[in-house]
Amino acid sequence: MVLRRQVDLRNEGRALQRFTENFHHGKLRIEFPKVIAFNRRVLCETFEAGDHFDAMLEKKEKSKESAEVRHKIAVLGAQGFLQMAFVDNFIHGDLHPGNILIRFNEKNDQHLPKNPLQKFMDKLRWLLRRNSVDESREPTLVLLDAGIAVSQTPENVQRFKKMFKYIIENRGYEAGQFFLTYEANRQKCRDSDAFCRDLKALVDRARRDSFHRTINVTSVFNEMFSILWKHRVLIDSSFTSVMLSMMVLEGIGRTLDPKLDLFECAKPYLLNVFFE
Incomplete structure (x- = not known):
């Protein structure tokens, strides 16, 4: 089913349009190729300049001067995913390093109208600066290949937020009870x-370890999957897809910034459930 949807390029065209609209008015510097035209077999979109994300991951030089830039990129990627998951409920389902470009723009000028000469000069400056580190410039992420996009039901979005809330608030036993709200699981x-005690032990351990380092989402989710399997507790497939995508994102982000904490980044997106 997924492959069939990818072959029909109308799905990717519509997804790119929706992603562009979702991030157009936001403060995050995340962009997508602009759709020019599409049909079932052909998708025409703008060329987007930038350095491939995987090239940055392969760089062994991690100078002190570039640490702040890498931190900005890691946090920007996390915030972009969290907006997709918790605000827009429309998630890029194939966010591996090969589908991410990085470019640097001058602060606060990306939304100003530009004539062709200005655009040419921007590209020229980008070419001249691409191998240098300038922390006065802000990173922009360009996300490609939006053929796989995931949405959850509104109920699952709220459940996903509550799961994060219980982990952040160190309420593992209640997280277990939350999973058992599905009739089939009961x-x-x-x-x-x-089952609830196993989840409580997992969350307690994760929160205890976080005093020494940031919470590792991948470790928490991996062990959570094992506990769910052990006790025969089911979760929705879209729920699982979002969790797996978040694990991939954390792995990418922590390569740039080992201190990246997705649970901490998620707090602003969970305000509506913290007061429930």
Whole structure:
């Protein structure tokens, strides 16, 4: 089904249009190729200049001067994904390094109208500066290949937010009870109390370890999947897809900034559930 949707390029064209609209009025410097025209077999979009993200990951030089730039890029990627997951409910489902470009623009000038000469000069400046580090410039991420896009039901979005809330607030037992709100899980889970206690132990351990380092989303989710399987607790497939995408994103971000904490980044997006 996923491959069939990717072959029909109308889906990617519509997804690019929706992503562009979702991020057009926001403060995040995240962009997508602009769609010119599309049909089932052909998609025409703008060329986007930038350095491939995987090239940056392969660089072994990690000078002190570039640490702030890498931190900005990691946080920007995290914020972009969290907006997709918690605000727009429309998530790029294929965010690997090969689908991400990085470019640097002057501060506060990206939304100003420009004539062809100004655009040419921007590209020329980009070519001259691409191998240098200038922390006065702000990174922009360009996300490509939007053929796979994931949406959840509104109910699942709220459930996903609540799961984050319980982990952040160190309420692992309640997280277990939250998973058991599905009727099918109440019927299949053999020992509800043991399941909730296992999740409580996981969250307690993650929060305890966070005193020494940031919470590792990948480790938490990996162990959570094991606990869910052990107790035969089901979760929606779209829920799983978002969790897996977040794990991939964290791996990319932590390559640039080992201190990246997705749970901390998520707090501004969870305000509506913190007061429930």
